[in-house]
Each structure stands twice: as C-alpha cells, then as structure tokens.
Amino acid sequence: MNRNVNTKKMILNAILIGIGALLHQITPALGLPMQPDFALAMLFIIIIINDDYKTSLLSGIIIGIFTALTTKFPGGQLPNIIDKVVTANIIYLILLPFKNKVSNNVKIILSLLFGTLISGLVFLASAQIIVGLPGEFMSLVKLVVIPAIIMNLILGTILYKAVEVAFKATGTKIRY
DSSP states (O other): OOHHHHHHHHHHHHHHHHHHHHHHOOOTTTTTSHHHHHHHHHHHHHHHHHOHHHHHHHHHHHHHHHHHHHHSTTHHHHHHHHHHHHHHHHHHHGGGGGTTTTTTHHHHHHHHHHHHHHHHHHHHHHHHHHHSSSSSSHEEEEEEHHHHHHHHHHHHHHHHHHHHHHHHHHOOOOOO
C-alpha cells in the first residue's frame, strides 16, 4: 500500500473516530438508564471498512479512551477502555471467516448485534470487579444491555448507511 493511501486511511479513520466520540458525547439517554453507543457503532464500521487487525486494535484503544472521558457511569473510565479493546479484538476475529464471503451490510448487523452484547457484558463484568455495580448483574443486562443492542442495531445500521453514502459521494472505496 502506498504512502498516499495510508495517509488517506488514517485521516478517514480519525474522522470516523471523532464523529463517533462526538455522537457518544452528545447523545441523550432517551429516557432509559443507558444511551445508544455511537462510538461503538463507529468502531464496528472502522473494523469492517479497514479489515486490518492493527487498525481495529488501535481504534478500539482510542475509542475506549474517548468513551472513558465521556462516560456517565460513575467509575466507568477503566471499564470503558477494557470493553472497547476486548470488543474490537473479538469482533475482528468473528468477522474473519466472513472476509470476502458476505456483504458489509451483513457484517455490520452481526457486529452491532454481537459486538454490543460483548461490549455490554465486558463493561458490566469489569465495572463489577473494579467499582461495583448499582444493581444485580443480570438485571442490568436486561435493563441496559438488551435495549442497547436493539438501539445500536437500528441506529448503527443507519449510521453505517450514512457513512456508505458519504463514501460514494466522495468517491472513496469501501471493501466488500
């Protein structure tokens, strides 16, 4: 890959991470004790369009730091970093067998579904160990993680479509 393509990818990833962090910061909780995690959805989009482990891992770390800085969960800074790094690794591995076999639309749905579940479980487990939880683990899974999966699935798919349209408008290629 030439230097110009690498620079373009780095700029594109930085913009996507920035958009994800900004959306994470400004998104309200929508009346529930949680909010859709646009930063997580953007992480999955970055993993899919780059199809590169180093980029996936680095994006997981950076998005983990940004979400740690904007978390609304008391003491949730370290659990946010842990959950994004673990989730980025697992989603990258889950998507490997689908490389060049299924469309990015299928990949984003799989990522949003399983990735949000993994992220929620890892966040709650690490928060439980590090700072404690404000309720029973399984109750929080039902109250927070399951609705987050549904919201991320809907809103993350819309976000992916918006990124896809933006790429087409600018002539940027997305891996399929």
